[in-house]
Amino acid sequence: MTQLKRIIFMGTPDYATIIFERLLEKNYNIVALFTQPDKPVGRKQILTPPHIKKFALDNGLSIPIYQPNTLKENAIQSTLIDLEPDIIIVAAYGQILPKEILSIAPCINLHASLLPKYRGASPIQQSLLNDDKFSGVTAMNMDIGLDSGDILGYKYVAIDKDTVVSLLFDLLSKCAALLTIEILERIDDILPQKQNLSLVSHCKKVCKSDGLVDFTDANEFYNKYRAFQSWPDIYLESGLKIKECLLVEKDSKNLSGTILSIQKESIIVGFERGTVKIVSIQPSSKKQMNVVDYIRGKRLEIGDDFS
8 A cells, every 4th residue: 555655754844844744644654754954043043953853853753853964975875775765755855866865766846836837946935926826836756957857746726916925835835735645645657747848947045135125116025025024024225124014006106115105003105116005114133013103213204205
């Protein structure tokens, strides 16, 4: 039976944890967990385990956990061979699998886009930046290329205009968990499909500098907010972070950054194209606060430049 196959799971963030948890609930035989090394977090640089490792420890799982800095070492590859996996499942692991590991057992990746769209490191953020109406998860056989393997199956998700990255991560994690089970249950009967190379697009790793915004285009500003709400946030040249906002409309013409309206707990700011309601902000090195309290402290009024 499929459930008796020996599975090695490779993953790091909560996206991977949700898939991992679903496999455990279905009693799949996971013989090892590979995840990234613990990393220092926060101002105090406290050594913190990856989300999936913390889940395993909190639940008292007896599954061996491996945290190699690289998968290229002979000793790690020997360990993987000794584990005798039938399948290796990979979900947001954070390392490229060398060809020596790809040859040990079939490696199935759960990629959070509708491949070949958005190969690369930030497909969920990219779908929001591009204002896509649909996203999804692709299960694929891994090869030596970047997200270029043959496709085993898809699941689709509709994206609402106000969906932010944390919500989309959650939706896609649940989709990926369901898709993983479906693929495993019929793995021997699936005919993998080649990706359509004419439709390939790529996305890069998100950097802090990607969060810089201005008051040129309201729709672009809002899509950046949706994509970077978890990290790195969006922020103005002054360093002021926009923590909560909503697109009002995207077609009007205004003076860039002008305060058009002051409401009880929000303000409307004009863009060269469109307007956005801003609810809360965070000044540099300070706590998050309501934007109306902020502009009162700055003595800003309607018609003033918010930037």
